[in-house]
Amino acid sequence: MRRERGAVPRYTPLARANHWLTAALLILLALSGLSMFHPGLFFLSHLFGGGEAARAIHPWFGVVLLASFALLFFRFVGDNLWSRDDTRWMGAIRSVMANEEEKVPEVDRYNAGQKLVFWGMTWLILILFFSGLVIWDAYFATYTAIETKRIAVLVHSVAAAAIIWVWIVHVYASLWVRGTVRGMMRGSVTAGWAWRHHRKWLRAMARGER
């Protein structure tokens, strides 16, 4: 990849497109899903043209999300495998929160928090997809028993709350650690950002391993 001085390439245009498509779908799913989640949020259905439209389109967003996330998963999974350092990093989470990164182990391409977001999203999307199929009555009403659907709708509801929680953490972290959003917007981060937050990754890059 072309390298401008002081900038470190982090995401290819394809990776960014893949990420933002996934992000858009997750937000659309959260908004349309929440409209059915609680009476106080029913107004969100108007964003989709009314309750019936929100109900009808939500699962289709889900299908596209699964496909889009699958590509993202295979793109990123190699850098998201858990290591000893990640456990140590989690142990030092207080220093991380206090912006005292000198006190935490050097981080490779992703830190433990980012990896937890990755795996949290992975499992929750799988759970949401399969529980979502069970309650997709427009097409699959006759495939499962009502008792099964009761379990599925509860699971779907809880998993939805959980994934929105993970999403809030993900978004806050990317805003709090300045310079992160740039990586996903423009595809590169500054050398200083990499030095400060992902020194092991920068080192590998300087060695020409990446």
Next chain:
Amino acid sequence: MANEQSLDIVRRSASTGDPPDIRKEQQVAKLIDVSRCIGCKACQAACMEWNNLRPEMEHFEGSYDNPADLNPATWTLMRFTEYEPEDGHLEWLIRKDGCMHCADPGCLKACPAPGAIVQYRNGIVDFISEACIGCGYCVKGCPFNIPRVSKVDHKSYKCSLCSDRVSAGLEPACVKACPTGAILFGTKEDMTQWAGERVEDLKSRGYAHAGLYDPQGVGGTHVMYVLHHADRPSLYAGLPDKPKIDPLVQAWKGVFKPVALAALAATAVAGFVHWVVRGPNEVQPEDEAAGRKMLDDGPGKPEAKQ
């Protein structure tokens, strides 16, 4: 059923706020005396007739049940059971199935669409079809497996207890049509009292377990049965012995949702507080210098860290 009766609504799905409470009205009930039913299906035909419903023609399934199940255009269905007690007799148990109009309706509890399900002061639970979004949650909420969502218009349907007729002082169409007087309609009090007399009569004829089916697990119902075997309701084509809103539905529609939303809001607020207290984590000029140096001069040795 279009909603002409908003002054009489006591509960409305997915809605907050107080319902209008200026009118007083008596609780009504339909009493189905299974022991007097001859299975002629006049009620089923009258239901189609009054509500102007024409279900699709189906195939013979080897049973008198016709159609084989409730469907969006069949709001009441005679279900036939051949029961052989130990003494070698044959009893033909015929139950008119349909919405029970629970005092505590699981469908209404589950419904996410404001005003798609209402409960009137007289006890009738009604679907307001234009507000229905077709999600099928009512199907999961119902302890009696009654609502059916149409594949054509994606609306959920069930017996309205002829709320339109009742509001005009008429009895439901099925009651009107029954030739044996097996279906009666009146105040819940009168129906309960009449049922008591019927139960006594059945007991005197040897049905020791005769009784009234008005299950308290759903707060009582506004459609009640007189059963010869009230100790075993499930004999009658699977009528639930002890119906109640499923605990899974209670958990799904209970405190979990407001708590989950509060937790999400609290997390967002926690982020804000963290920003205000700790501030953003900003890359410093010395980081940039060190980073550039590493890129220019090579990786160097990893720093020893604790």
